[in-house]
Amino acid sequence: MTAAKRKAISGNESTARSKSKTKSSSEGCAEVAQRILVAEDSPVTQDLLKLVLEQRGHQVDVVADGEAAIRALQGGSYDTVLLDFHLPKVDGLEVATRFRRDNAGKTAARFVAITADIKGLLSHSANCENFDEVIPKPLDLQEVLGVIEREQSDALNVAKTTVREVGAGKANAPASALSAKYEYLRWPEDFNSERLSARGMHASLSDGSYDAIVLNEPATVRDLSVIWTTKTLHLLPIIDMTGSLAKQADVDGTGLSVGETGEIDRVIEAFKSRRAELHDDLVFSDDIGEKLIGRVFVSGGSLTARHDHTSRELVSFNTVLDFRSADKEIRDLLTRGLLAQDFFDRFHVCDRCGSSHFNVREECADCGSSHLEEEAYLHHFKCAYQGPESDFRQGDDLVCPKCRMELSHFSVDYDKPGSMLQCGGCGHATSEPAVGFVCMECDAHYDGDSVRTRDVFSYEMTPRGIEFAKGGHALQDGGNTALRFADLPLALIVAINTELKKHEADGTQFSLLNISYRNGREIEQAEGVRAFEKSREFLLEIFRNTVRKGDDVVKGNASDFILLKQTPNGEARAGLEDLKAEASSSLRVDLGLEFELFGPEDFS
């Protein structure tokens, strides 16, 4: 079946693609039925693959050795061929290589290698490029379905017609400051137009074979975006030998001389040991946000913002993810409490195109022209004429335009009491220019006081974020409502401890109310951090006036607390409505208040 046919069946390729993505993990049929050849000598694997693939609606032919595979390939046209590397008679690699050679430029079939011996496969450095994908054994059926049913067109178009000349030997040759004891994935050799070489695919298995990604030629963040769409590559340190990523790479290797491997080794080792601590949920996650937190974790726990003139936002983080994508994910991570923010800088943002590249200039308040010339006012004491110096200029002389007297003595005849700006555009004169912003990307113009600003933060992983990185989803989901002492302000910990002791002694109840702000981030974005903080302070002040004397209202980090002493949870819950009413009637903005109630048993 050709790509055109497939398109005709699915109606709309992009819809089909996105649907098949979601369906591949659920029960049901594949959006696009394929003809698949399975060449596998293990009967168990044969049966398994046949069963699963046919259930998905694909048409499956099974062969047990290499020769049969070649025959089958010659006899029929397949969309996908699953080849075991170690096949009897003719091995899978040979099958693929021969077929590609004989049918160069014609076939649309996609070759997927199935093997437990990835190293063996890769040792055939040139020929292994004839595979489009590699799936490791033992097989993860979800992965097999994912590979077969995802984004076929890219693979179809690229793989069939070109045989890439990539040499493993070249890739393994150590560059100047690279220590020979590590395996490196190299740019651009192992990456090609958003697709990975077999070595790249191998690295994405996270079996520990590769230790770092090395840039031997200049690359952009966009070039490297593939590391965020495949599994695990984002967890490798990026060593930039070209300086093109300098601020976003983990090591800038440009200044290192031959043999000076210490710094790179240190980073690689640090990544390695942190990678070992990272939970598999995050290692294999498909979610960019979770990938990001995983990356932050292995790279040392912080996401540091830095000025970067090459980014349109003028800022980038210490990771190879563009600011905009990162920012989107970070918001979510913040609300999940995995990151804590620290103000970095405030940038002006073009409302039209989002760029922060501005020309900031003094301009005419009337016509907006920046063609301003400064000119002194000149005051002739004797006749009270006061005007621009040019009124007086006659060659080298100053002659009063009113009384024709020549001014010869500064401070006796005349002085210059100030200066003004004359607009070359409209002739308007003023003593104070306006400040204007012109977007360098879309030419939009903003007045100094109307241009929007964006606050950029650096981020640190919170204890909760670290816990998530190490413990995965199970801990995170269960830990959502469980309060941890470490998260609480010190004053509150002391107070709760006192209450707990009382509770143990005579059963006195207490309630801890946790107040969180669902709309906090939104308000910060729209009105600024200070506006949100102010509303929050105001709210707490209201609560302080509402609760009984002796009760504590404590400001926390991301959320705030009210400790109601000698109050059972039931009673507290009854009073909750009053608090809510009080808050909503006094506040101008909707903070998205959420209350959670805890009692002594939550701390046992």
Added chain:
Amino acid sequence: MWASAADGYNFLTSQSWVGILGLFWFTLVFDIPRYALAFVAAAFFGRVGAARTDVQGFAGRVSVVIAGHNEADAIERCVKSFQEQSRPPDEIVVVSDGSTDGMENTLRELQRRGAVDQVHCTHLRAGKSAACNLGERYATGEIIVIADCDCTYERHALKEILAPFEDPAIGAVSGNILVRNASETLIATFTAIEYLISISLGKQAAALTDHVTCVSGAFGAFRKTALDQVQGNDVGGGEDLDMTLRLRKAGWKIAFEPDSICYTDTPATFSALVRQRFRWERDAVRIRYRKHADLMNPFSANFQLHELYHEVEFLIFHILGAILLPVYVIWLFLAYGEMAVVILLSVQIGLFSLDLLSFILAAWATPKANSLGLLPYTFGYSFFNGFVMRNVRLAAYLQEWLFNASAEDEYLPQKVRLTRRW
């Protein structure tokens, strides 16, 4: 006491007409004529107080120029009162004359909001004349209205002050100045009455005979061509009087517009009032009789009977009147002993009657002022103006004449004072 009052009454009523003339010569010469003009004007021309009903909006371009030194607090209210005009100006130009109180920032904000069109800020004070000249240099209107920061303007003030310019012979129009803080102190109340009589009524009367000699610095409108002809303000102070006299010399007619009303704050304390009047009267003497002495010189090219009239009028009624008052009082006591008190009292009663009549006439002629509340204070005003302020003026005249005191006036920066020729 009643006995002596009765004696005094008998004394006065027993006098012949010639005797009365001998007793009251001062009042008859220096006071009565002062009022006469207004009364005559009111009686014979009947135009005083007749408000125009069909004012057409002036079609030309009008610029308002406001110059001030350290007026950060006042400027916004002033500008707003122009924005609120029924005939708004086409342009507002503000000059901050070496202000150090943040006026510059206020102006910048006003300009940003579009409330004013041009802002010029200097860092060294140049004085009101040069500051206004700077504003006029950049003003683009064919009529230029000069306003003061600490004044506010009635809604139709601009429309009214522009109306006389339909006559191409009119070079400038003076607005009517009323006191905004009349109820603040007794001094301010007296000043309010004084303004009403001397400006609202006095200038209306003067205008009937084309003798308006001062277009108030607080509110006046000038034809740009006239301003250019006389080359703007000369070195101050008293630049408003000076400018008007120079316009008159140049042949321009000056009008007064009673319905074009500007409100200003006057000094609320006696000492502040005295300081202000010292400055005004010194400047008046300097400008009229030093700078413009040629108006009284029959051999000068500028000599005109018309101009001689107001110069002489000021000399007689203001200066001579002030000089001869003490002489008159001393003479009365020397000649009539205790009876002098009775005579002065009767003089005061007479003056009060005249002032009361003037006030009523002024109030009638200036209906917008709504000034009847001031009526009970007229008697006090009459004494205050007739005896107290006349002596203040006398002191100012003597100071200027004998010591050239206006040369030391702090109102002008020293660098400018040093260059002044008069």
